Amino acid sequence: xxxxxxxxxxxxxxxxxxxxxxxxxxxxxxxxxxxxxxxxxxxxxxxxxxxxxxxxxxxxxxxxxxxxxxxxxxxxxxxxxxxxxxxxxxxxxxxxxxxxxxxxxxxxxxxxxxxxxxxxxxxxxxxxxxxxxxxxxxxxxxxxxxxxxxxxxxxxxxxxxxxxxxxxxxxxxxxxxxxxxxxx
Numbered sequence: 001x002x003x004x005x006x007x008x009x010x011x012x013x014x015x016x017x018x019x020x021x022x023x024x025x026x027x028x029x030x031x032x033x034x035x036x037x038x039x040x041x042x043x044x045x046x047x048x049x050x051x052x053x054x055x056x057x058x059x060x061x062x063x064x065x066x067x068x069x070x071x072x073x074x075x076x077x078x079x080x081x082x083x084x085x086x087x088x089x090x091x092x093x094x095x096x097x098x099x100x101x102x103x104x105x106x107x108x109x110x111x112x113x114x115x116x117x118x119x120x121x122x123x124x125x126x127x128x129x130x131x132x133x134x135x136x137x138x139x140x141x142x143x144x145x146x147x148x149x150x151x152x153x154x155x156x157x158x159x160x161x162x163x164x165x166x167x168x169x170x171x172x173x174x175x176x177x178x179x180x181x182x183x184x
Contacts, residue, residue, distance in 0.1 A: 011071055014076030017057040020174055021050050045134040047161055048128040051095045052121075052164045053171045058096070060172070064179030083111060095132060102127035121168070125160035 054077065062070035074093065081089030106123040130138045136152050 010072035011076050013061060013065075013069070014073045014080060016178075017171065017174065018052055018077065018080060020171065021053060024170065040136045041156055041160075043181045044129065044132055045163055047095075047132065048125070048160055049163055049167045051092060052124060052130065053167050054092065055096050055099045056171050057175060059131065060175055060179050084097060095128065098127045098131040099124050119161060119165070121161040121164040124156060124164055125157045129157060129160060 047183050058074055061073050074096075078089035078093050081092055083089075102124045105119050105127075107118045109123075129135050130139045132138060137156075
C-alpha cells in the first residue's frame with residue numbers, strides 16, 4: 001500500500017509542471033522587438049523555456065523530497081510526453097542534460113574567474129541554441145561556452161537568457177511553497 005501511495009504521489013508530481021506549462025501565457029520577452037522579430041527562433045525559444053522550467057522543477061523536487069522521488073517524477077514525465085508524441089519525452093530529458101552540462105560549465109568558469117558574474121541562464125541559452133536540433137544555430141558538436149559563436153540573429157542568446165530567467169522565476173513562484181511546506 002505504501003508503494004502505491006508513493007507511486008501515485010510521484011505521478012501527480014510529474015503532472016504538476018506539465019499542467020503549469022500548458023496553461024501559462026507566453027512571456028513578454030517573446031514580444032520584445034528583437035526577440036519577437038525572430039520567427040525562426042520562436043519554437044526553440046519556447047521549447048527551451050519549457051525544458052529549463054522542467055529542469056528547475058526537478059531541482060525543487062530533489063531538494064524537497066530527495067533524489068529518488070526526483071528520478072521517479074522525471075521518469076513519469078518522460079513517459080507522459082512520449083505518450084503525447086513519440087520521442088518527445090526522450091528529447092526533453094536529453095535537453096535537460098544540455099542544461100546540466102551548461103550549468104556545470106558555468107560553475108567551473110565561476111570558480112576559475114571569481115570576479116566574473118556571468119549568469120547561468122546565458123550559458124544555458126547558448127547551450128540550448130547550439131544543442132537543440134530545431135534551433136537555427138544547431139551545431140552537431142556544440143562549441144564550448146568560452147568559444148565565440150556567430151549567431152544568425154545577434155543578441156538572441158541574451159533574449160533567450162532573459163526568457164529562461166523569467167520562466168524559472170514564474171515556476172519557482174508557483175511551486176516553491178509546495179516543497180517548502182513538505183520539507184518542513
